[in-house]
Amino acid sequence: MTPYTKTEVLLQAKDLQLSYGNKCILHDINFSIRDIIRPGLQQGQVVSLVGRSGMGKTQLFRILSGLQKPTSGSIIIRERKPAEVSPGSIAVFQERAVRPGDMGVIFQNYYQFGWRTVRQSLLLAARRNKLLEGKEEDTMLQYAEQFDVIDILHRYPSQLSGGQQQRVSIIQQLLKGANFLLLDEPFSGLDVCVLDKVVELLQQVSLSDELKTLIIVSHDIATAVAISDTVFILGRTKGVEGSTLVRSIDLIERGLAWQKDVRREREFEETLEEIKACL
Ligand SMILES: Nc1ncnc2c1ncn2[C@@H]1O[C@H](COP(=O)(O)OP(=O)(O)OP(=O)(O)O)[C@@H](O)[C@H]1O
Ligand SMILES: [Mg+2]
Structure with missing residues (x-):
């Protein structure tokens, strides 16, 4: 497997809850996205968020973008302080709650x-x-x-x-x-050739800066898995109203990240089946 390490937390979702009136939409959502380092590369992060229709993907997407406030909990991002960005300077980071405009949002x-x-x-x-x-x-x-x-x-x-x-x-x-790019259904409605091109471009984007972090919401599980290093699955737990993250899959550990012909791997198919079983 390609050597890599995961270092600082770039984004952290802490105890997110979202309700409309008495209706709970999202509960107990906790996850973090860490900076991935690969020797000799500017490896960014690619995270997919999958889940059945109505599970709250768009709501979570809006919360991540800072456009919607959760009922409780927060999204903390770690950013490079702009004043310090100059060639040769040591990057200085700060942590703070996400604000609208922090993330590049691609609807x-x-x-x-x-x-x-x-x-x-x-x-x-x-x-x-x-x-x-x-x-x-x-x-x-x-x-x-x-x-x-x-x-x-x-x-x-x-x-x-x-x-x-x-x-x-x-x-x-x-x-x-913006270091964070949020993409809502970037693969839908594309013909096969354009789809390949978009996947390739997003991979290029993720390799353009070590801190670039793509968060992709998609129904297209196969493409999402093919392009990502981590998959989060939004679903239900028995007897509880609303959705939460029921599973997260580290595709790097499975040897499925950063591989051109990953779709031919048996483990790729198995992972798709595993995800479908959680939906
Ligand atoms: N303003 C609102 N008031 C009340 N409920 C809402 C509101 N907006 C969304 N919901 C509910 O939140 C739940 C999650 O909706 P969301 O749009 O996030 O689903 P989704 O996972 O993105 O679905 P899809 O895959 O179909 O886009 C749904 O049950 C929806 O009815
Ligand atoms: Mg949606």
Whole structure:
């Protein structure tokens, strides 16, 4: 197995509960995401959150993004202090509760500024990132090239296909520079070729910075397992209202993470069966 270590906690969900009135939606949710270190690589983290329809994935997604407050509990993130980021400086970290805007959120079929062209939207995102000062345009063009949207920069969102919109929103969030990227159903509605491309791109993103952390909510268990290092399963426990994390699976320990042809492994199939049994 490839050598790796897990070090600092980058994100911690502590005792999350969510209720609407008397109705409990989520209870006792505790998990953490640690920084993964692999020698010679800038290995980011990829975590998938799976569960049947109505289990509270979108609610948990919203809580993670800081857009929704839980009834109790908190999400703590560890971030690099911006002032300290300069070549050669030692990174300084701080821990704090997540706030709206901390995470790059990529909703399904998402576009924000219908009246701006792709180029304008992307440049706007780049200009908000102080680390890109003076190289906004170059960085934007690099991503556009890499994500194959260079020919559609002059278009408006309504003139894009679903897959193009999705790639544009991923670039937009990357340009903003957030370490955490939350993706809601990033694999749905894509044809097989585009799906492979999106998986490849997300893998590239996860290798672009050691602290990059992708959190993916998906119904597509096979693709989620193929791309992730950890899977969390939201489900029910007998006799208790609401959902909680019923299982977490460390795919690195099973030798299923970071492998190109992982779908051919017997253990991959077994893991899918195991997950389905928990749903
Ligand atoms: N504003 C609300 N008031 C009351 N209940 C709500 C509210 N929003 C969501 N719910 C309930 O919370 C539960 C979880 O919903 P959520 O949208 O998170 O499910 P999900 O796992 O994302 O499902 P899907 O896979 O279908 O998207 C559902 O039972 C839903 O009815
Ligand atoms: Mg949902």
